[in-house]
Amino acid sequence: MNYSVRIKHDWRCRRCGEDVQGDTYMVVDALARPDLVREVIKGKVPSVTCPSCGARKARFCPLLVYRGGATGQLVYFYPPHSPPEQDEANKKLYVEALLDRLGPVSAEEAENSGVVSVPFDAARGVLAPTARGASAAGGPRVCRVKPRRSAPPPEVLRIGAELMASGRGGLGRSLSDRPLAEELARLAERALELLGDRDQPELRDDLEMTLGMMLSTANRGQDVVGLERAIGLLLRRARGISREEDPRRWAVALYELARAYGQRYTGDVHANQEQAIRHLRAARRDGPRARCRNVGTGPQ
Structure with missing residues (x-):
């Protein structure tokens, strides 16, 4: 319809x-x-x-x-x-x-x-x-055969290792972190392109999480598209994580969403701030006591 x-x-x-x-x-x-x-x-x-x-x-x-x-x-x-x-x-x-x-x-x-x-x-x-x-010729809903699970390209593994080595606790709290965040976002984007449609859900989730975090960290207040992408990626990741099975990653996703919404000045600014506060409270209230922020990600 x-x-x-x-x-x-x-x-x-x-x-x-x-x-x-x-x-x-x-x-x-x-x-x-x-x-x-x-x-x-x-x-x-x-x-x-x-x-x-x-x-x-x-x-x-x-x-x-x-x-x-x-x-x-x-x-x-x-x-x-x-x-x-x-x-x-x-x-x-x-x-x-x-x-x-x-x-x-x-x-x-x-x-x-x-x-x-x-x-x-x-x-x-x-x-x-x-x-x-979407398919312009055959209709918007297209049934695709699920690709056979295959090993990720070596370059993706190399990028994942570089992301893990470059990430550090507290990244994003200083304006001087933006150049590094922009480079890490570029690497994560490249890894996702190389991964293509290979059946690697865990690796894809980690790369998308890193990309969302780095787009938010690198935001200079003018990149509306980058910040909206960050929020979309982080929302998807937060909804895909079980709070009971992986409370730490769940808390990280909520914390990053709070940071992203806190920078969002499109639409209702007060509603954005309320979203930021709500996500931060949930992360602090229901997440583990362990430190939330760990940027490094990659194949595990």
Whole structure:
């Protein structure tokens, strides 16, 4: 089922002065319409076109992208020069419009996943994996044969060893750590590329955890896309760890999420700070007494 939603938009063309009534998308279902996701990345959705002179008005209104099954299912794009108060009101309206269309189970799952608020300029970084993962020709849901378990490439093992050797307790607490964090993020990204689709879930989880931690540590306050990637990776890792079976890693993931949310200034800043405090309290309350921070990771 396609959960995309269109809205009508009345506007006056600045080029020819014509009063135009058009429509565009307010919600895009990424699974059902991967073609629209690619149009969002290109800046063609949301947009309206004047039938008289062909002038196009793009990214003038907010857009909500629904990624069912993803870690962060709801991505809210806000237009440039939009007041924060208006953004919050529109986000609530858009999310409610989508939840009304979803079944109760899907609606609860989507709502619990939270809403990521980013500017349209971040569309490529946030949505590119979604666009690549969907099949344009054969439909959005593709059944793939699980690859046979095989040994990771030697270069991945080498990078894993380097990550373990370079990591240290307290990394990220000083501004001077950023160059090292950027290099470690680059190494983790390279290792994930080399790993490809090999069936190495534990190694992949460790590399993604390291990448999320390093993207957060290297953040300079301007890299919105990098920080959103960090939060997405860390959320996925936290949800995949059993608190009972591996309390230390679970606490590390929550602590890193708290650090990432503490740096997030897109969307509702107060809500971000509340998320940071909540994750930090959970890590301190339910995690082991052992020191949380250990950056090193790799094959085990």
